[in-house]
Amino acid sequence: MTDKQPVNTPSGTGPAQSPNSGIRLIVWFLTVFLFSYFWLDMSQTQQRQDLSYTEFKERVRAGDVATVTMQGAQVTGTLHRPEPVTGANQAPVSNRFTTTLPPIDDPQLIPLLEEQGVEVRARAEEGSWWARLLVGLIPWLLIIGLFWYASARMQERMMGGGGAGGLFGFAKSRAKRFERGQSRVTFDDVAGLANAKRDLREISGYLRDPEHYRKLGAKIPRGVLLMGPPGTGKTLLARAVAGEADVPFFSISGSEFIEMFVGVGASRVRDMFESAKKEAPAIIFIDEIDSVGRARGTGLGGGHDEREQTLNQILNEMDGFDPHETVVVLAATNRPDVLDAALMRPGRFDRKVTLDLPDRPAREAILKIHSREVPLAADADLARLAALTVGFSGADLENLVNEAALLAGRTGRNDVDMTLLLEARDKVVLGGLREMVLSDEEKNLVAFHESGHAVAACMLPHADPLDKVTILPRGRALGVTEQIPDVERHNFKQSYLYDRIGVMLGGRGAEKLIFSEVSSGAEEDLKQATNLARHMVTHWGMSDRIGPVAFRRGEEHIFLGREMAQQRDFSEHTAEVIDAEVSRLLKAREEDIAQLLERHRALLEALAKMLLEKETLEADEIQKLVAAHPPAST
Missing domain, CATH: 1.10.8.60 (Helicase, Ruva Protein; domain 3)
Structure with missing residues (x-):
């Protein structure tokens, strides 16, 4: 049973930053800025002499004024010589002054200034001091706000992935850390998988009481690889091991190591292993390890590829375990065939546990x-x-x-x-029911198509038992014929595979028999039949002409945005022979199914008629029709 997700805590060392620290930083900066602004403005104001307008004009007539700057009613300027110092303890007076023009314009001022050779400057009138303050402060606020927002978002992302927060925390591990007792999943919550649980009980027992195993001379496996199809419970089983052992549990996906920055993956690996060693005994779980553990040397980047550097760091960290460090690495994959050989060797993943679909x-x-x-x-x-x-x-x-x-x-x-x-x-x-309306002609075609599948499933001796037939559109199909195997099959006989292909071709055969032509509705049937026939010829040696040989077909992989084709291991002539054998097998089964449907045409038509009436037929209803319509004599 899936447990509730605990609150993630960072696995990296050091305290995580909080949004309050960013707010405090902004408040501190604003305080310093305002203090500096007012101190600078006041210091400049104190250094100027405040002259009355009358005294200002007398100084101009006396030739003491050197420059004048007019800005609205405010006049500032400089004197040729400052006021003499009268006392020994008095500071020298500045040669800069300020004055204010009267409300009524003085027409004699400008001629007087020109007569005395005073340099006159004019500036546009500025706003109030708080407007000037905002103009100078807004750009700094925007810059600081941008940095704070980026830091907060980076922190949220890192905390969501279990890594350390902060603007530069992307090199920290993103592993989700489960404290002791937080993983409430145990082996009792995992049904089936008896063999896998038996192998993993030793791991949880060792982590819970390592001294007991050390006295016996036993060494804990450094790594355990969980292999199996998707949905078989690999992640659940790893959490059950942590729950049974009651130790800290670090969980991460292989894709979370990789970023656009070179070396980030290796840095995250080092940080994760360092955190786990500090809290040993502990468990590290790497889900989908094939995303970083694929065989090296197949990429375009060679040894400088970020993925390969991350894999190299994982290998080094697993080699670096000391005997007293009780840290176990659990990894899960559904593609063990693509993993690097160095990752699979003993000393890294000493134990490999296979998980199958439940019986x-x-x-x-x-x-x-x-x-x-x-x-x-x-x-x-x-x-x-x-x-x-x-x-x-x-x-x-x-x-x-x-x-x-x-x-x-x-x-x-x-x-x-x-x-x-x-x-x-x-x-x-x-799939879910689709809300679509078929015409009578299309519904009739679908009814005969599904009836062809049903007749083939009922009459072929090695086919799986028929369970249900429907012409109600579900998922991507206009109709469905469902078979339920009566036994759990892990090995397929040739006769069973032949009949399985026959059932797939039954719908197309019924269309050809009734309407003298075929439709596009058999596309998915032909895909499945062709793939199965090719597998029989190239992998299972079920062709007399090809013989007991298994061939590897070329597979296309996407790497760094490019398609890379894996070379096949047979010649062009052999490829032509394989294609011919696949075609021969399918045509032979098509002829056999055509003859079978011809013999059971009465049952085919009766099934189609009842499907048009009821739209869905269960297994018992179909068996009654089969018993009531014996095959025609040949």
Whole structure:
């Protein structure tokens, strides 16, 4: 069961900055600025002599005035010689002065100044002192506000990722740090996966009591790699290990190491491992490690590639564990085939745990865990639902239960019954119902198409049992034919694969039989059939002409915005032979299905007619039609 997300705390050392510190910095700067502004203005004012207008004109007539600056009614200027000092303790008087013009213009002033050779300057009248203050202060406020905003946003981003805050905290680790006891997930919350839990119990036991294992001479594995398809519970299992061991837990995704700045990934790796070592015993969990752990030497940047530098730092840190440092690195991936060999060797990831899709008992247990807080009706049969969810992962089952609860809330129900559970299962598998209106001609075509799939599924001996057929548009399909495997298959026989291709081609065969032409509705069927046939020929040796050989097909990967094709390991002639074999296999199955549908044309037409009436047919209704329409004699 998914636990609630705890509050993230930074894994880097040092106190994190807060927005209040930025506000205090701005207030401090404004105080200093205002004090400096007023002190400078007052000091300049005190250094000037304040002359009356009469005294000013007398000084002009006496030839003492050198320059005059007029700014509105305010006149400032300089004297040729300052006032003489009369006392020994008096400071010298400045030669700068200021005066104010009378309200009425003096027509004699300008001629007098010109007569005495005074240099006259004029300036535009300025506003009040507070307007001048704002003009000088606003640019500084904008600059400081921009820096503070950038720092706050960077801090929020780092704190959201678990890293240290501050403007320059991007080199700190972004790992989410779970304190002791915060990870309330234990192995009891993980259904199934008995073998994986057995291997990981030793890890949690060692972290909880390392001295017991040291006395036995046992060394803790430095790394454990969790491998399995998406949704099988790799992250949940890692949190369960931390919950069982009751130790600090550092969680990060491999993609969070990489930034546009060179060396940032390696710096974050160092910071994360340093933080974990300080709090040992501890667990480091790296999710999707294949994003940084891919095989080196395949990129365009070579050894200077940021991803490869990050991987090198991870390898160095895992080699640097001392025996007394009880730090375990758990990593998860669904692509173990692309990981670097140095990362996979013993001494780094000593133990590799494979997680598979849950079997039927495990699915039932998972459904019970996820429905503990859901009020189930008396008819809710989780055992039957587990049988109908072959191929579901743990995440799929959790989503199914949640969808059923949402449907119950939408319809105003107080509990979740089996009908809602089955409807939620159909929504997860087939997609939601689409609000689109088909014409009678299109509906008739879809009915025969789905009937062709259904007839092939019923009559082919090795096909999976038929469960439901519908012509209601769901997801991206106009109609759906659903089969439920009766057993858990991990190995596929050739006969089963042939019949599976036959079911895929049944819809197209029915269109060709009834309408003498085919439509575009079989596009997805042809894609799946072609991929399966090619896999049979190139990987499983199910072609007499090709023989028991497995070929690797070229795969395209996107790296640094460019498509990089992986070279195939066979010649052009072999490629032509493979294409010919795939085409031959599909054409042979198409002919077999055409003959089968011809023999069961009465059943095909009856199924299509009932589908047009009811739109959805269950397995028992289809079996009644099968029993009532025997094959035609040949």
